[in-house]
Amino acid sequence: MLIKIAWRNVWRNKGRSLVVIGSIVVGIWALLFMLGFMNGFTVSYINGAIEHEISHIQIHHPKFKQDYDIAYSIPNGLSLKEALSSDPKVAAISPRSFANGMISSTRKANGVRIYGIIPELEKHVTHHDSLLTAGTYFESKQRNPVIIGNELAEELKVDINSKIVLTFQDEDNNLVAGAFRIAGLIETSSPSINKFTAYVKMEDFNRIAGIGQNIHEIALFLSSPNDEAPLMDKLKKEHPDLLIESWRTIAPELELFLSMTDSFLWVLFGIIMIALIFGIINTMLMAVLERYRELGMLMAIGMNKWRVYMMIVIETVFLSLVGGPLGIIIGLATMNWLGIHGIDLSAYSEGLKAYGYDSILYPSIENNIYIFVTIGVIITALIGALYPAYKAIQLNPTKALHTV
């Protein structure tokens, strides 16, 4: 009966209840949208970095990253690469040789990171073949092809087929140089690739550097991000003499960004829930004051305080149970639609690109967030109900019965 009364009380003042339900719906939808939007931003940023630049795991000689000295190659690097490529957790693997150097055109010179890659393997790790804006991904027969970022090309004032010279130090610290022809231009979400990176074939790089089959980096792209931790543990155990790092260590700013976004989302969640609490308190206080005499009568005829208290709490929970799922369904539908079609932010693409974002944002929310929001709304409703319910049981039945 308590539940029946509480449910009917919800619909007693339909207008007011619908306003509260509406505010719960809009609040939850807004919360889910913001969570999805922010999460989409984070995922886009981090995935962009993993898929086009860092990959999930990288392996180096332990001393290599101290000075990026070309002498510190991975011992038996290519054999290790062969062994790792048979691991089912590894979706793609790319061995790289590397040097910091100089790129020069006839017009200008610039500092650059030079990667010697095996294009057939590299394209499955960094997916740069899908980011070409001009030329091909090492498909032409021309000698010494190089792929650079759009912005670097603009800086050097070069285009497809333009000749550039890459200069770097070999193992003996002698300066060596090679002439390359631009085979393709790429545009990634990574400013460092767009402005400061050049990709050449490993055979060309290693020949000029005189390092034979040596490699300096092995990049692993995993089948699932969840495989990262177990594979890291396994690799560290099997190869204690190598530097094995996940993207979290390689790019700590991504990890920081992730945790900052997490904190921001918590703050946002808190703000919306607090606003919801005050909305609920306001409505339920009105409902209690409006029914002052009726509540007094209930206590006069023998309804104890606990039941009166629970009646108000149940009534409030009903309000949120109507509004909550509705808000979640609308939020879910919005997320699904936007997850497929995305939000076109191309009007701001220049600014977004500078920070490593794509111009189309795909909001996304993990399923457990919906459950989390549902529980959050119910807890919020319960908290919001406490004060009005307390006010209800504080009334004096004698006085309440004489209120008009």
Added chain:
Amino acid sequence: METTVAKKIVIKTENIAKTYHESKIPVQALKDVDLEIEEGEFTAIVGPSGSGKTTLLNIIGGLDKPSKGKIIIGDTDISNLKESQLIDFRLHHIGFVFQQYNLIPVLTAKENVEFIMLLQKKSEKEMEERAMKLLKEVGLEDKAKVRPSELSGGQQQRVAVIRALASRPKFILADEPTANLDSASAGNLLDMMARMNREENMTFIFSTHDQRVIDKARRVVTLEDGMIKYDEVR
């Protein structure tokens, strides 16, 4: 030889006083009221406005506490009960009828009648049978599924009365039960309560101004300035 069987005293107030301190000047609503009510009485407490009728009724019903004195209902001294105990006491021993009917607007007539029995955790079957029997007795059987807003004032008050009676309390306290009713409705209601009083041997105490109630009462207690001025048994 003619013998008189002494009736059991079921309500006893001893030296009851009540002072309200809600304004700067204390208001003494009751002064040393001693009153004994026997089982099955049909008593009207009358008096001008402000004489203390409602205060006395509220104190007898455990809705208010006296500033001084004792109030014994049955075997229980309710002046010493805690608030939660008083609520429980009211639930199981006292039925209230209010001037404003005070039905629960979101429940139907039948659900309103069942409500107190529900709080007493009576069985579904017992509640259903009792509610329908009482609704039939007051001619509202066909209004069982109707909400109070669709009933006339007289019909609402009849539902309020049978709600109070439904759980078979020992006492019915009615505060100006006919004040908002027309003559015909008031007459019907009083006849009904008189019948219940006879048939169920419940003790009825009214606080009233209404001459129609006073005429029906078998005892009239007149209050003036918070004190009993007359106590007339008919």
